Amino acid sequence: MQLLELQRTMLAELRQPTAPEDNPTSAAYLRPGRRLNAHERLGIYHRSYWARLRQSLAEDFPALRAVVGRRRFAALLDAYLIDHPSHSWTLRDLGQHLPAWLEQHPEQAGRRWRAALDATRVEWAYVEAYDVAALPPIVADFHANSRFALQPHLRLLALSFSVDELLPAVHRDGRSQPLPRLRRERVWLAVHRADDLVYYRRLDPIAFTLLQLLGRGLPLGQAVPEACAAAPRGSSPQSTADAIHAALALATQIGWLCSPPEANPA
Amino acid sequence: MPANRFNGFTQYGVGVGLRIPHYDEILSRRPVVDWFEIISENYMVDGGNALATLDRILEQYRVVQHGVSLYFGSAQRLNDDHLRRLKALTRRTGTPWVSDHLCWGSVDGTYSHDLLPLPYTWEAVERTAQQIRHAQQELELPILVENVSSYAEFHDSEMTEWEFLNEVVERADCGILLDVNNIYVSSWNHDFDPMTYVNAIDPARVGQIHIAGHSRFEKYRLDTHDHPVLDPVWKLYARAIERVGHTATLLEWDDRIPPFDELHSEALKANRWLASAPQSPIAAPENRHAAA
The missing domain is CATH 1.10.10 (Arc Repressor Mutant, subunit A)
Known part of the structure; x- marks a missing residue:
């Protein structure tokens, strides 16, 4: 042979x-x-x-296991691995298709599929945020034509369940503490890295939308009005404007804003 | 051979694998360690804690890179992205040589993440040597190829494992990372005399030696790296040092990892044989060439 x-x-x-x-x-x-x-x-x-x-996969997706249970998790992993064997020299990439795959296979997660999907998306964001590149942050000069890139390690996730509260618990050593109960709620989450550690940070919908739009390359003057549309019903113009300012201040302070690709020599 | 062209003419002594459970202790206590071996793939990333920790380790220690998924024995060409990232890491670490395994593990872009055994055929000799030569040119560093533990043999094999290893390294003009634990495990699984293997290896090409522990099951031995080195493996190590001379030695311990001092003490047992090692190789390899 x-x-x-x-x-x-x-x-x-x-x-x-x-x-x-x-x-x-x-x-x-x-x-x-x-x-x-x-x-x-x-x-x-x-x-x-x-x-x-x-x-x-079990090491990378402990929250998914907590959501669907150990037995279903084992079957889910095997089904996933049949469809998506490793195509990378590093096991780090093994779970990269799991969020999209689970979206296509709700039967693998049972009645908690939506929560399982949220958990999977956050856990894959963690894997990516852990070791992708960091770019030098900029101290932004905000005007209507300003364009930005976001830190490559920043992931923005719109969730339907409070899985961000579950993650610290499943990552803790020892299983003596009961896991927090998942609540159905809208969560706008930033997963990012600072000082080589990965953090989860809840955002308000205006900040979340603004960052998404800036990350897509929209100029600030176009992104702000669209982000304002994400303000909760009944918000006053002043509170919406305050939220925009707060979002930009937060992004600058944490170092999420970088020069857009055309401004980066690399 | 104490220092040769395959290990960058270095004298590295006894090292241990750099593992995450020991990061804090190593960085805070700064124990005296001759060198650390890293798994290259764990640090072939663009940022984050692994690289930051590696940089801090590099400030104080010598580091040598050992890979697990280049797969020199794959029938298809090496992964260019892997080689590019590996080369970038070698520039960061200043490793004097790079090692990986005499095995295959991927085909058609699908990876097993295992060190799968090769059939010992002339086709595999040619293919594997060609891939090592290519990697050596790309990386611009000496490559040491490590014999793996194996649990299977192929009907197609045309020579012994040690004949295969010698043929590959000669045609690739590369060095050997001689893993004496792997020799022991394979010898038990395949019923050959491990000392015959050690005696057959070309000592002039050995640039590093691995020692490790393994697990004993009723019908086979498994290379688990989760035990102290067992006596039969120390005997093979003693003979290897007798033939090869004072050679960079590393203890592999990857599972059920003990406290750092315990692990390091186990590694330093190698000094018992290194202290009396000859300064030059003593013997030409026996039965080096397989019949073509």
Whole structure:
């Protein structure tokens, strides 16, 4: 057997959910040993493949497990891994398709699908915020034509459940504390990194919208009126203006605003 | 050989793997350690805590890079993005050499994240040597290739593992990271004499040695890196040092990681053999070439 054919065959067998010991046609290219037959030998690699990938996802998505429960979580991971095996040299990327996949597969999460989806989106945002690049923040000069980029590690998520309250609890060592109860509520969340730690910060809807629009490259003069439209019904013009000012002050203070791509030499 | 072109003519002594549970202790207490080995892939990122910690470690310690997913033995070409990021990291760390495994692990862009065994065929020799040469040119650093623990053998194999290793490193003109624990584990699983393996390796190409613990199951041995080094492995290490000379040695411990001092003490046991190591290699490899 040529090397490429052998490698394709072996990896395909490792990716099968069925153990090689239960598949009489597997491992035909392997020699039996004195203590283990060919299927059992391949079985060692098969168990290792599934254990390593499951463990990697379990480490990255503990809140998802808390939402759907341990048993459903295990089945969900296996279904995901069949559809999305690793296509990266780093396990860090393994969960990158999980939010979109779960959106397409509500049956995998059961009746708590919406909350599970929120948890998955926040947890993947954490993975990204943890180690993507940081750009030098700018002290912005705000005028109508100002354009900005957002920090690459900043993720903005509109959620339907209070999963941000769940995350610190599931990341804490030890399981003696009961997990907080998820509440159905609108949450506008920023996931970002500061001093090499990842933080979650709730935003008001105006700040959230403004940052989204600026991140898309809209000039400030166009982004502000659109963000004002996100003000809660009944807000006064003054309170909306205050919210815009507060959002820009916060973004500047935390260092979320950067020069737009055309202004970055890189 | 104490220092050779495969380890950048360095004398590195006994090192340990840099692992997250020890970060705080290392940075706060600054223990005396000859060098740290890092898993390259853990630091091939664009920012964040891992890189910041690495930079602080580099201020005080020598660091050598060890990779786990270049997959020299893959039938298809190496991942260019991986090589590019690896090269950038080598510039950051100043590693005198780069190591990875004599194995494959991906095909058609799908990754197993495991160190899968190769069939010991001439086709695999040529392909693997070609990939190592390519990586060596791209990285502009010596490469050491590490023998892996294996649990399977192929009908297609045309030579022994040690013959395969010698053929690959000679054709690639690269060095060897000799893992004596892996030799022991594979020898138990495949019923060969591990000392034959150690005696067959070209000592002039060994730039580093790995020691580690493994787990014993009824029907096989598993390379788990979660135990102290076992006596049969120390015996292989002693013979390797006898043949190769004073060589950079590293203890691998990746699971159920003990407190730093305990781990470091286990690594420093290697000094018992390094202290009396010869200054130059003593023997030509035995049975080096497989029949073509």
